[in-house]
Amino acid sequence: MALKSGELADRVLGGWTGRIAGNMLGKPVERGDHWTPERIDRYLRLTDALPLTDYLPPPPADAPAEGFELRPEWPQCVRGRIHGSCRDDDVDYSILGLHLLETRGFAFTTEQVGEHWLLRLPYLQTFTAERTAYRNLANGLKPPLTATYDNPYQEWIGALIRADVYGWASPGDPRRAASLARRDAVLSHTGNGVYGAMWAAALIAAAFTAPTPRTALEAGLERIPASSRLARTVRHAIALYESGVEWSDALAELAERTHGLGWIHTVPNAAVLAAGLLYGEGDFTATIALTVRGGLDTDSNGATAGSVAGVLCGAAAIPSQWSEPLEDRVRSAVFGFDGVRITELAERTLRLATLAG
Structure with a gap:
């Protein structure tokens, strides 16, 4: 399915906006060994925020704080206090990748990715x-x-x-997206770490033309080894969803299946992300809310879920409570990009997508 230029532009902007909003939603509770799904939901009940339909609320002044301490950046990323996005590596790398494609083209090498890091990214922000x-x-x-x-x-x-x-710049072309992501990923990762990048890029590229999140998930799986632990875990998430298992029960089973890998490992986070996409069923708010409530690396998972959901629905369909507080502005540690407009990033990405064709 070919996208008209206006629709493609809306989908690309949806991806950028969704990634930044999902990252901001998950950032206050980014510590998976402490902020379990149960603790996150207890916080949401304490602040009268279930079901979650907006950014996390600030801690109530009269509530006991013990056990519910948010990350230090929380005053800039809770509802009512957001004025543009906080700086975060989950967005920095999207900006860095965009600049890499602009300056090196789609034939960039892994060595050039490394050179780009040294030139543009502060060491202490890695x-x-x-x-x-x-x-x-x-x-x-x-x-x-x-x-x-x-x-x-x-x-x-x-x-x-x-x-x-790499997915945004390869709309409808999961194969190319996965190939680009692999060249980037092998600078720092191996095995499932690389497969995770390939899967995510392919998933996002597929979301431009896929009718459902499940279709996009399956297209992403086609680009990684079927026998990998990542692929087997995502397929299990799909099977649980298809069999009618409730989201919370599916999350518990997936957590048991990936037990011991740690809260920053690719595989358990991919399980939480897949569950959020499946049970969110294409609704932007439900998708990022369920993904963040799933715990683990909440800001990273929220960002990727928001990216996929934003591409699926387009920027115009993202509810205003997510987009308006961002004020079309991004804080970034990438040299030359602090304060850049989200719309500018989307326009530059669209030019790459159109060029690649």
């Missing part, structure tokens, strides 16, 4: 696998050693959160 790869680059190592040398985070979620721009 974490886990990315910080290790950055250090390895600075010490003169080349890919794939940058991903494997002294790196215990090779299958964590970092590469997945970098993948969206």
Whole structure:
């Protein structure tokens, strides 16, 4: 299905807006070893915010704070206090990837991804696998050693959160999106860490033309090894949804299936993300709310879920309580991009998508 230019522009803007809104929704409770789904829902009940249909509310002044401490950035990313987006690596990497495609083209190399990091991204704004790869680059190592040398985070979620721009720039072409994401991901990740990036990019590319979230999920699975733990886990999430299992029960079963991998590993987070997309059934608010309520790496999962849902529905269909507080403005640690307009990022991405054709 070919998209008309106006619809394509709306879908690309929907992806950017959805990613930023989903990231902001999940940011206050980003600590999966503490903010479990049960604790998140207790906080929402405490603040009279279930069902969740807006950004997280601030902590009530008269409520006991113990156990419900939000991240330090919470005053800038709770409802009623948002004036543009907070800075976050989940958005920084989308911006960095956009600039990479603009300057290096679709034939970029993994080595050029590394050069771009060193030129544009502050070291202290990198974490886990990315910080290790950055250090390895600075010490003169080349890919794939940058991903494997002294790196215990090779299958964590970092590469997945970098993948969206490759999907936005490849509308309806999951194969190309996955190929681009793979070239980026192998700088810092291996195995399921790389598959997560390929799957996410393909999923987002497929969302431009897919009729349902499930269709997009399955298109993403076609781009990674069927025997990988990531693919098997996502297929299990689809099976639970199709069999009529309630969202909370499905989440519990998926958590048991991925137990022991840790809250920043790609596989359990992909399970939460897949469940949010499936049970959200294409509704933007339901999708990001369920995904964030699923816990683990809440801001990363909320961002990717928002990206997929935003592409599926388009920016015009994203409810105003999510888009208006962003004030069309992004804070970023990427050199030269702090304060950039969301609409400008979308327009630049659209030019790439149109060029790639």
